[in-house]
Every structure is written in C-alpha cells, then in structure tokens.
Amino acid sequence: MSDKILELKKVSRYFGSVIALEDIDMEVNAGEVHCLLGDNGAGKSTLIKTLAGVHKPSKGEYFYEGERVEFSSPRDALDRGIATVYQDLALVPLMSITRNFFMGREITRGWGPFKQFDQDRADQIALDGLAEMGIKVRDPQQVVGTMSGGERQCLAIARAIHFGARVLILDEPTAALGVKQTSNVLRVVAQARAKGLAVILITHNVHHAYPVADRFTLLNRGRSMGTFLKSEVTREQVLEMMAGGEEMEKLEAELAEFTRSDEATA
Amino acid sequence: MSVNHAQQSDAEATNADERVREVSILNRLLSRPELGSVSGAVLVFLFFIIVAGDSGMFSPDGVLNWSMVSAQLGIIAIGACVLMIAGEFDLSIGSMIGFAGMMIAIPTMYWDWPVWTSIIFAFALALSIGFTIGTIVVRTGLPSFIVSLAFLFILRGLTIALAIMFTNRTIVGGVRGAAEGDLLAAAFGGEIGGWLFQWLADVGWLQSFPDGTPIITGIPMIIIWWFLLATIASWVLLRTKYGNWIFATGGDAKAAKNVGVPTNKVKIGAFMFTAFCATVLAACQVLEFGSAAADRGLLKEFEAIIAVVIGGALLTGGYGSVIGACFGALIFGVVQMGIYFSGIDSDWFRVFLGGMLLLAVMFNNAIRRRVTGAAQ
Numbered sequence: 325m326s327d328k329i330l331e332l333k334k335v336s337r338y339f340g341s342v343i344a345l346e347d348i349d350m351e352v353n354a355g356e357v358h359c360l361l362g363d364n365g366a367g368k369s370t371l372i373k374t375l376a377g378v379h380k381p382s383k384g385e386y387f388y389e390g391e392r393v394e395f396s397s398p399r400d401a402l403d404r405g406i407a408t409v410y411q412d413l414a415l416v417p418l419m420s421i422t423r424n425f426f427m428g429r430e431i432t433r434g435w436g437p438f439k440q441f442d443q444d445r446a447d448q449i450a451l452d453g454l455a456e457m458g459i460k461v462r463d464p465q466q467v468v469g470t471m472s473g474g475e476r477q478c479l480a481i482a483r484a485i486h487f488g489a490r491v492l493i494l495d496e497p498t499a500a501l502g503v504k505q506t507s508n509v510l511r512v513v514a515q516a517r518a519k520g521l522a523v524i525l526i527t528h529n530v531h532h533a534y535p536v537a538d539r540f541t542l543l544n545r546g547r548s549m550g551t552f553l554k555s556e557v558t559r560e561q562v563l564e565m566m567a568g569g570e571e572m573e574k575l576e577a578e579l580a581e582f583t584r585s586d587e588a589t590a
Numbered sequence: 591m592s593v594n595h596a597q598q599s600d601a602e603a604t605n606a607d608e609r610v611r612e613v614s615i616l617n618r619l620l621s622r623p624e625l626g627s628v629s630g631a632v633l634v635f636l637f638f639i640i641v642a643g644d645s646g647m648f649s650p651d652g653v654l655n656w657s658m659v660s661a662q663l664g665i666i667a668i669g670a671c672v673l674m675i676a677g678e679f680d681l682s683i684g685s686m687i688g689f690a691g692m693m694i695a696i697p698t699m700y701w702d703w704p705v706w707t708s709i710i711f712a713f714a715l716a717l718s719i720g721f722t723i724g725t726i727v728v729r730t731g732l733p734s735f736i737v738s739l740a741f742l743f744i745l746r747g748l749t750i751a752l753a754i755m756f757t758n759r760t761i762v763g764g765v766r767g768a769a770e771g772d773l774l775a776a777a778f779g780g781e782i783g784g785w786l787f788q789w790l791a792d793v794g795w796l797q798s799f800p801d802g803t804p805i806i807t808g809i810p811m812i813i814i815w816w817f818l819l820a821t822i823a824s825w826v827l828l829r830t831k832y833g834n835w836i837f838a839t840g841g842d843a844k845a846a847k848n849v850g851v852p853t854n855k856v857k858i859g860a861f862m863f864t865a866f867c868a869t870v871l872a873a874c875q876v877l878e879f880g881s882a883a884a885d886r887g888l889l890k891e892f893e894a895i896i897a898v899v900i901g902g903a904l905l906t907g908g909y910g911s912v913i914g915a916c917f918g919a920l921i922f923g924v925v926q927m928g929i930y931f932s933g934i935d936s937d938w939f940r941v942f943l944g945g946m947l948l949l950a951v952m953f954n955n956a957i958r959r960r961v962t963g964a965a966q
C-alpha cells in the first residue's frame with residue numbers, strides 16, 4: 325500500500341494575514357481512504373481545495389503521480405481525474421439536475437460545430453448515479469433549487485463519483501444525509517477504494533470515519549498533527565483527536581448530570 | 591457532532607412514484623422564461639389591431655416598418671441577453687454602435703479602404719474592446735456596471751473625437767456609394783428575396799408603385815441577421831456545452847468554476863459577443879442609411895436591457911431566454927410604431943416602457959420563486 329498518488333510537501337496557504345495552512349506534509353495512496361480530521365476552522369476545506377486546484381499553495385510543493393504540479397484551476401485537477409465534493413456542494417440552484425451533474429464536463433454528440441449536449445444520455449447517467457445513492461429523482465429536468473438538502477448532497481456526490489477517475493475528495497459528504505443515504509455513501513467510498521481510487525474524506529462523525537478509513541491525518545489550527553494508521557489508533561483516540569474529544573467527555577458527563585437531576589425532581 | 595438529523599424529507603424518496611404529481615401544461619408553460627414577453631406581445635398586438643388596425647400599421651410596409659425597428663433592438667438585445675445570463679451587464683452597447691459605425695465610415699470615406707476591409711476592421715476593433723471590458727471585469731472583480739459605464743463614456747468620446755480628428759464633422763456620409771458592388775456590405779445593407787416580392791406584385795398580391803416596383807423590394811438584411819443571431823444564440827444556450835457554461839457562470843460563478851467551468855473565459859466571450867451584436871447593428875445601419883453618426887445608439891443599452899428583462903431574464907444572472915428577449919424587442923417595435931400610427935402622443939412611449947419594465951421585473955421575480963420552489 326505505498327502506491328503514492330498525491331503528496332504535499334511543506335504546503336502553506338495564506339489569505340492575506342490569515343494563516344489557513346502552515347507547513348502541511350501529507351501523502352495519499354491509491355486504494356486507501358484517507359480521513360482528514362480537525363476542529364471547525366482547522367483548515368480541512370482549505371487543504372482539500374488546494375488539492376482540488378481551487379487554491380494555489382502560497383508556499384510548498386504539490387506532487388501528483390510523482391510529478392510536480394501547479395493546477396491553475398479546478399479544471400486542471402479534474403482533467404487529471406481528481407473530483408471533489410465541496411462543503412458548499414458547488415451546485416447551481418437555477419439549473420436542472422442533469423445540467424448540474426455535467427456542469428463543466430458535458431458529454432456531447434454530433435460533429436464539429438454541430439456538437440450538442442447529449443441530453444438523453446446525460447439524463448440517464450444522472451438518474452443512475454443518483455439512484456445508486458438511494459435518491460430516486462422524478463424528473464431529471466427538475467431544478468436543483470427545489471431539491472432537499474440531502475438530495476442535493478447526493479447529487480454532488482454522485483457527480484464526483486462519476487468523474488473522479490483517480491482521486492475522490494469528499495468534504496463532509498454525510499452532513500445532511502439520512503441513515504440509508506449515509507450508508508450508501510460509505511459503501512460507495514469503500515467501492516471506490518476497491519477500484520484503486522484514493523479517497524480523501526472529511527467528516528466530524530467518528531462513526532462514519534472509523535469504519536471506512538485506512539489512515540487519519542489530524543489538522544489543528546492550520547498545522548498537521550501527523551498521520552496515523554488505523555491499526556495505531558482506537559476509535560476513542562480518533563474521537564479525541566477530532567478536537568471535540570475532551571469536550572465530548574465533559575458534555576457527556578454534564579448530560580448525565582442533567583438526567584440524574586431530572587430523575588431526582590420527577 | 592449531530593450530523594445525522596438534518597433534512598430527512600428525502601429518506602423515503604426511493605419509492606418516488608407516488609410522490610409525482612401531474613403538473614399541468616399551463617404550469618409548465620408558466621415556468622418558462624419567455625412566457626411574459628410572449629403573452630405581452632400578444633396583448634400589444636391585440637391592442638393595436640383594435641386601436642390602429644386600419645391605419646396602415648398592418649399593411650405590408652407597416653409590418654416591415656415595425657419589424658425593422660424590432661430587429662434593430664432585437665440584435666443588441668440578443669447580445670445583452672447572453673451577457674446577462676452569464677451574470678454581467680454592458681452599458682457601453684449604445685456607444686459601441688456609434689463607435690463601430692464610425693470605424694466603418696472613416697476608413698471607407700477618408701482612407702479609401704474597400705468597404706469590406708472597413709467592416710472587418712470595425713468588427714476586429716469591437717471584439718477587442720469587448721475582450722478588454724471582459725478582461726477588466728474578471729481580473730479586477732469590479733461590477734461590470736461600473737466598468738462598462740466607463741466604456742460608455744470612453745467609446746462615445748472616442749467616436750466624436752476621432753470623427754472630428756479625421757473628418758472634421760460628426761456625421762460621415764457617402765458610404766452607400768462606396769459600398770456599391772461590395773459583397774460584405776450587401777450582407778449588412780442589402781435585401782434578399784426581391785424576386786419574390788416582385789412576383790407577388792406582378793400577380794397583384796402586393797401593392798406596387800405606378801412604375802411596377804413593389805412597395806416592398808425585399809427583406810432587409812437586418813431582419814435576417816436578427817433571426818440568424820437569435821437562432822444561433824438560442825441553440826448554443828439550450829443545446830451546447832457552452833450554453834451550459836453560460837448559465838452556470840451566471841447562476842453561481844464560484845460553483846461553476848469549482849467544477850471546471852472556465853468562468854472567466856465565458857464572461858469575456860459574452861462581452862465579446864455583445865460587442866459583436868452591437869457591431870452587426872452598426873454595420874446594418876451604416877450601410878442601410880449610407881452614413882455614420884457619432885450620436886448613433888444613444889441610450890440603446892438601456893432599451894436592450896429592458897427588452898432582455900421583459901424577455902424573462904433575471905438581473906442576477908443564470909436565467910433568461912434569447913427568444914424571450916426577441917419578443918421583448920418585438921413589443922418595443924410594435925408599441926413604438928403603433929403609437930406613431932395610432933396618433934398617440936409619443937411621449938407616452940416612455941411611460942409605457944417604464945411601466946413595462948417594472949411589471950416585467952415583478953413578474954420575473956415571482957417566476958423565479960416558482961422555479962426554485964420558493965426556497966431560499
């Protein structure tokens with residue numbers, strides 16, 4: 325399992341005076357699920373946007389399949405087979421499901437100047453992709469603005485899975501999903517790994533992260549606290565690493581206290 | 591850490607069939623952007639058929655008359671529509687009409703260029719100005735409203751200054767004579783279908799002058815351009831990947847960019863297309879009238895934007911229709927000429943325009959809410 329596909333060396337990213345990332349070293353292998361953990365604002369989204377070509381590193385180097393790359397736009401990354409589900413989903417509410425699905429990657433038929441968007445085939449692919457996520461769409465021409473939050477999230481995931489040939493990046497993909505859709509997403513993540521894709525997964529839910537992940541990288545206030553193999557850490561340690569760890573214990577204790585006092589008054 | 595509770599309405603969506611409601615055809619029509627302008631056009635026609643039906647407005651030359659007025663506005667409205675869908679404005683359209691016209695007339699009349707070279711020259715200049723405006727907008731991130739407002743003044747000023755500098759006047763005439771026999775000039779200033787109208791006149795279906803020439807000698811190229819541009823622009827918007835990029839760029843540029851749409855190129859291209867449309871109109875006018883005037887196209891950018899908005903486009907971008915914009919331009923032409931034919935004081939035209947604009951914007955807003963399911 326050392327089929328290295330992505331590598332960051334001492335990557336920093338600044339927004340004006342804000343240090344969003346500092347000296348990040350990270351490797352992602354093909355055929356692994358790499359989980360990014362960290363508190364709100366730790367820099368997870370910034371890190372995956374750097375991988376996806378949205379942000380250029382302010383400092384440091386980005387290697388893709390052993391070759392140093394500087395993506396000038398997400399299009400470059402997509403051309404290399406890196407597909408991303410962004411935290412804000414990157415969907416256009418006024419456009420239809422199919423048009424959103426193929427946005428920027430349209431399939432065409434016809435010849436030369438008469439090339440057209442292949443609507444029928446696109447509709448079918450979009451419907452199939454969504455069905456695999458457990459979402460049955462009534463009409464592929466439905467406008468995305470009218471979909472529920474979870475349906476939208478599934479659309480963004482289905483789209484990334486369809487176009488991610490080498491690397492799949494998922495930024496909190498299960499945040500709005502139902503139980504069944506969540507398990508579908510995790511199943512698809514496992515399938516992608518089996519096909520030899522690298523999957524980078526961000527989640528705040530240890531019950532989603534732990535079963536599918538192979539390795540964990542922990543971010544804290546823009547810095548990497550290291551990468552751990554699953555065999556090296558327990559679920560409880562992962563929970564703690566998610567910065568919420570200690571607070572969760574405290575919270576649980578407090579909640580237990582509430583319950584006890586409730587019982588006492590009842 | 592409670593990740594799992596939000597928005598569960600979709601959980602049972604797997605079995606969706608029982609959740610599909612038949613949507614009436616009326617309802618489907620209601621969510622088309624063209625609806626407002628098409629029904630507006632019908633109303634306007636009905637009104638003037640009643641008010642001015644016997645005034646000659648609907649005689650062949652009357653029809654030609656308002657068709658040409660509509661075509662003039664329609665051509666630039668198509669450009670403005672594509673640009674508005676891509677999320678931007680161009681207030682320099684009117685100035686571009688004057689500028690491009692002058693750039694055809696000056697080389698032809700004062701530098702002895704063949705007309706076709708002058709036309710290509712004007713198109714090249716206009717496209718590079720469109721490119722410049724677009725590049726400034728995407729590079730600086732400034733609102734296109736401001737950037738193109740600057741070009742409204744720059745281009746108008748340039749037009750007058752250059753005209754004075756090279757010709758010492760602000761109206762340059764005589765182009766028609768120079769355009770004699772020039773094929774490219776004929777593509778803008780000519781007419782087609784003359785034989786058809788001659789035949790119609792010969793068999794008595796079309797009125798003719800005493801010497802036998804029909805009252806209409808052909809369809810002016812400006813109308814052909816209008817239909818051609820509308821067809822191509824509509825096809826590109828609705829059927830090609832570039833259309834998808836244009837809608838996506840205007841709908842949410844950041845989202846579009848993140849999934850690989852080259853949004854900057856799309857915007858720059860849309861600005862260039864707008865400049866192209868303005869130049870088509872300029873060329874048609876110069877070759878039709880035989881002259882270029884420095885004040886031509888004044889305030890046309892606003893009329894174009896009104897037509898586009900009446901046509902159902904959202905000022906915020908991402909939604910609209912070229913066909914709708916063409917119907918908006920048709921309403922314009924019919925009302926403008928209808929007011930003239932029916933003898934209504936033409937000051938009422940402006941009142942009508944403003945009223946139409948307001949109505950259209952409110953209507954579109956309601957439509958948008960319907961389309962996006964009242965969410966947001």
Ligand SMILES: Nc1ncnc2c1ncn2[C@@H]1O[C@H](COP(=O)(O)OP(=O)(O)OP(=O)(O)O)[C@@H](O)[C@H]1O
Nearest residue numbers: 339342344362363364365366367368369370371411
């Ligand atoms: N475009 C930007 N301009 C300025 N600051 C930014 C920008 N993007 C991110 N930041 C800052 O960088 C830090 C990291 O943000 P990021 O979105 O990567 O956090 P995150 O780990 O994804 O958090 P969350 O779990 O809430 O999604 C934040 O403090 C944020 O304010």
Ligand SMILES: [Mg+2]
Nearest residue numbers: 368369411495
């Ligand atoms: Mg984030």
